[in-house]
Amino acid sequence: MEPVRRKALVDAALRVIGDHGSLAVTMSDIARQAGVSPALAHHYFGSKEQLLIETIRSLLRQLRSDTVAALKAARTPRARLSAVIRVSFHADQFAPETIAAWLAFYAEAQRSEGTRRFLVIYARRLRSNLLANLKVLLPDDAAERIAEGAAAMIDGLYIRQSLKSAPIGIEASIALTEDYLTTQLRGFGR
Amino acid sequence: MEPVRRKALVDAALRVIGDHGSLAVTMSDIARQAGVSPALAHHYFGSKEQLLIETIRSLLRQLRSDTVAALKAARTPRARLSAVIRVSFHADQFAPETIAAWLAFYAEAQRSEGTRRFLVIYARRLRSNLLANLKVLLPDDAAERIAEGAAAMIDGLYIRQSLKSAPIGIEASIALTEDYLTTQLRGFGR
DNA sequence: TTTTATTGATTGATCAGTCAATCAAAAATA
DNA sequence: TATTTTTGATTGACTGATCAATCAATAAAA
Numbered sequence: 552m553e554p555v556r557r558k559a560l561v562d563a564a565l566r567v568i569g570d571h572g573s574l575a576v577t578m579s580d581i582a583r584q585a586g587v588s589p590a591l592a593h594h595y596f597g598s599k600e601q602l603l604i605e606t607i608r609s610l611l612r613q614l615r616s617d618t619v620a621a622l623k624a625a626r627t628p629r630a631r632l633s634a635v636i637r638v639s640f641h642a643d644q645f646a647p648e649t650i651a652a653w654l655a656f657y658a659e660a661q662r663s664e665g666t667r668r669f670l671v672i673y674a675r676r677l678r679s680n681l682l683a684n685l686k687v688l689l690p691d692d693a694a695e696r697i698a699e700g701a702a703a704m705i706d707g708l709y710i711r712q713s714l715k716s717a718p719i720g721i722e723a724s725i726a727l728t729e730d731y732l733t734t735q736l737r738g739f740g741r
Numbered sequence: 742m743e744p745v746r747r748k749a750l751v752d753a754a755l756r757v758i759g760d761h762g763s764l765a766v767t768m769s770d771i772a773r774q775a776g777v778s779p780a781l782a783h784h785y786f787g788s789k790e791q792l793l794i795e796t797i798r799s800l801l802r803q804l805r806s807d808t809v810a811a812l813k814a815a816r817t818p819r820a821r822l823s824a825v826i827r828v829s830f831h832a833d834q835f836a837p838e839t840i841a842a843w844l845a846f847y848a849e850a851q852r853s854e855g856t857r858r859f860l861v862i863y864a865r866r867l868r869s870n871l872l873a874n875l876k877v878l879l880p881d882d883a884a885e886r887i888a889e890g891a892a893a894m895i896d897g898l899y900i901r902q903s904l905k906s907a908p909i910g911i912e913a914s915i916a917l918t919e920d921y922l923t924t925q926l927r928g929f930g931r
Numbered sequence: 932t933t934t935t936a937t938t939g940a941t942t943g944a945t946c947a948g949t950c951a952a953t954c955a956a957a958a959a960t961a
Numbered sequence: 962t963a964t965t966t967t968t969g970a971t972t973g974a975c976t977g978a979t980c981a982a983t984c985a986a987t988a989a990a991a
Contacts, residue, residue, distance in 0.1 A: 572851025577980060588938050593982060651851045658848035661762025661841045671906040699909060700917050707897025716861040719889060727890050734924050742970060767946060778972050783948060
């Protein structure tokens with residue numbers, strides 16, 4: 552039962568956090584969503600913080616596995632750059648509840664060292680996936696600059712999406728980031 | 742006394758939220774920072790939510806007044822674009838505590854309609870300040886695209902700063918955004 | 932029987948919000 | 962001027978609600 556319950560609770564947590572748009576959800580909310588008692592959630596995770604950590608870990612694992620798959624399918628550095636962008640704006644990732652969850656974790660990272668660690672891993676991974684492929688095409692310093700810029704643009708499009716004020720869609724977000732890359736690469740004759 | 746206390750409490754709230762990195766601060770924390778009793782904070786603001794709303798309003802007012810001043814000093818559209826960028830990364834705005842506070846408000850906006858309204862105003866204002874000046878230089882559709890891209894990059898540089906993982910400084914952030922603009926404008930012979 | 936899964940009931944802590952009581956300064960009155 | 966009244970500022974003590982966490986008890990399975 553243990554693995555079944557753990558997964559159910561992590562999925563429930565993600566769902567509840569996304570709906571509620573905040574980590575200020577109760578163990579009861581999560582347990583109810585998973586169809587078990589609050590006491591059971593404590594039994595398997597020990598504490599709310601631990602459940603939250605597992606939850607973000609799962610979000611990250613999903614993103615990683617999508618990225619690995621997308622990178623494997625791409626043949627050239629330029630295609631791999633596009634793959635990284637595409638994965639970032641994949642429908643699951645760009646869903647309002649997922650964005651709300653990410654945002655909540657970003658806020659939490661200001662206080663929880665454990666949460667921050669995971670987000671730093673995400674930020675580094677995104678940057679490094681971009682950087683590795685840019686370095687094939689450009690001088691190192693330019694590659695680093697552009698990786699930073701592209702990563703920032705991706706994250707920025709996310710956060711702006713969270714407000715739903717400028718309802719810029721998935722396609723437009725991808726196009727904007729691709730355009731940034733293309734224009735920058737063209738400056739180097741690529 | 743009222744205006745004095747209100748300002749002291751709003752400033753204290755900003756400070757405490759920034760330090761704590763979250764809106765999950767107590768009225769007691771805020772009141773202590775302001776040197777008054779929790780009861781007094783309630784007396785003047787009625788509720789915690791109201792105090793928080795006033796706090797974000799003050800953050801926004803500061804940003805607006807800085808922007809207006811910077812725009813007034815700039816003579817050309819291109820100079821005004823630079824001014825908008827410079828204000829966004831002004832030292833006060835880019836201080837870790839300020840960023841933490843902004844982030845906390847973004848998360849809160851997922852639940853509080855009042856908070857969301859203010860952030861939407863911020864997002865719109867940033868976009869519109871960029872857009873108005875871009876439209877002088879470029880066709881409308883290109884201007885809109887670039888305004889969106891620049892706004893996203895600015896917000897993204899913020900959020901990445903909040904993790905303090907890639908400690909990209911103020912100067913580098915400005916340079917990155919300027920470079921985006923310059924490169925894009927060059928595509929149109931500007 | 933022993934082990935595992937599960938829960939209801941409870942505890943202790945934390946907080947927003949309330950309220951009646953104090954205190955000080957200003958205004959009115961003598 | 963001296964005295965009383967009024968008003969606004971301020972707080973300590975309290976309440977009710979919420980919630981994470983615990984634990985002893987039960988049910989089910991092995």
